[in-house]
Amino acid sequence: MDEQEWLAEQFEGARGHLRAVAYRMLGSLTEADDAVQEAWLRLNRAYDSDIENLRGWLTTVVGRVCLDMLKSRRIRREDPFESVVHVPDYVQEEEGDPEQRALLADSVGLALLVVLEALDPAERLAFVLHDMFGVPFDEIAPIVERTPAAARQLASRARRRVRGGSAVPDPDLAKRREVVEAFLSAARGGDFEALLNVLDPGVVARSDGRLGARGAPAVASTAAAFARIAEVAQLALINGSPGVIAAHAGEGFRAMTFDVAGGCITEIDVITDPERLLTLDLALLEG
Structure with missing residues (x-):
C-alpha cells in the first residue's frame, strides 16, 4: 500500500467523526460535507509523516475550516443587502446507519444547534470541540488564535449561554x-x-x-x-x-x-x- 492509499484509508476511517464535528459546528449537512472535503484536500497538500495523531490533526483542520465558514456566514448576515437566515438541517436517523446516529447524538440535537446559532463563532468552536468531542484547550487555542486559558473562557461563556441551568432562581x-x-x-x-x-x-x-x-x-x-x-x-x-x-x-x-x-x-x-x-x-x- 502506497502513502496515498494509506492516507485515503485513514481519512475514510475518520470521516464519520469529522462530519459529526462539522455538522455541530455548522448545522448544515451540505456545509459539513464541504468542510470535510476541504480537510481531505488540505491533507493531500500538507501531509507530514511526523504527524503523530492524524485524527486529531484532521479534527483541528475541520475546526479551522468551520470557523472560517461561520465567520463568513456572520458577515453575510450583517450585509444590509443580503438577508441570510440559517436554521440547522434536521438529520433523520436511518436504522443501522452508525454515521447518522453519530450525527444525531441525542433527541434534542437540533434544539441545541439552534441555540448554538446565537454564539460567537469562536465560542461555538470552543464549546463544540471541548464539550462535545473532548478536544483539549491546548489544541483549541491555536485554532481561535488565543491562549489555552482564553479558549477555556470561550467554552465557559458558551456553556453558560447554552445551558440555562437546572434551576430557575426567580x-x-x-x-x-x-x-x-x-x-x-x-x-x-x-x-x-x-x-x-x-x-x-x-x-x-x-x-x-x-x-x-x-x-x-x-x-x-x-x-x-x-x-x-x-x-x-x-x-x-x-x-x-x-x-x-x-x-x-x-x-x-x-x-x-x-x-x-x-x-x-x-x-x-x-x-x-x-x-x-x-x-x-x-x-x-x-x-
Whole structure:
C-alpha cells in the first residue's frame, strides 16, 4: 500500500467523526460535507509523516475550516443587502446507519444547534470541540488564535449561554417552569385530563401569530396530538421565560412560549418561522 492509499484509508476511517464535528459546528449537512472535503484536500497538500495523531490533526483542520465558514456566514448576515437566515438541517436517523446516529447524538440535537446559532463563532468552536468531542484547550487555542486559558473562557461563556441551568432562581419563574413542565409531561402522555388541569378555561393557542385553538378542551386536544413531538421536546428559557423547544423528523423545529397566570397557562404561542426563531434568546434547561 502506497502513502496515498494509506492516507485515503485513514481519512475514510475518520470521516464519520469529522462530519459529526462539522455538522455541530455548522448545522448544515451540505456545509459539513464541504468542510470535510476541504480537510481531505488540505491533507493531500500538507501531509507530514511526523504527524503523530492524524485524527486529531484532521479534527483541528475541520475546526479551522468551520470557523472560517461561520465567520463568513456572520458577515453575510450583517450585509444590509443580503438577508441570510440559517436554521440547522434536521438529520433523520436511518436504522443501522452508525454515521447518522453519530450525527444525531441525542433527541434534542437540533434544539441545541439552534441555540448554538446565537454564539460567537469562536465560542461555538470552543464549546463544540471541548464539550462535545473532548478536544483539549491546548489544541483549541491555536485554532481561535488565543491562549489555552482564553479558549477555556470561550467554552465557559458558551456553556453558560447554552445551558440555562437546572434551576430557575426567580420564584415567579420557578412557578411558571413548574406549570410548563406539567404541560409537557401531560402532552407526552397524551393525558387529556392532566392537560385540562394546567390550562386556563379561556386559554388561546397560536401558531406563528395565527389563532389555532381557543378554550381548554380544544387546546388540550391539540396538545394531546402533540405527544410524538413532545417526546423529543426540551425545556428551555425563551427570552428569559420557561418554554419548550422541539424538533422531530418531518415536523421541523419549533419553539413554544407560554403566558401563565394563577398557576394555569393562558396563552401558547408556537413559533416555527425561521426568521422569528433566530430572534429568540434561547438557553436549554436541564430537566
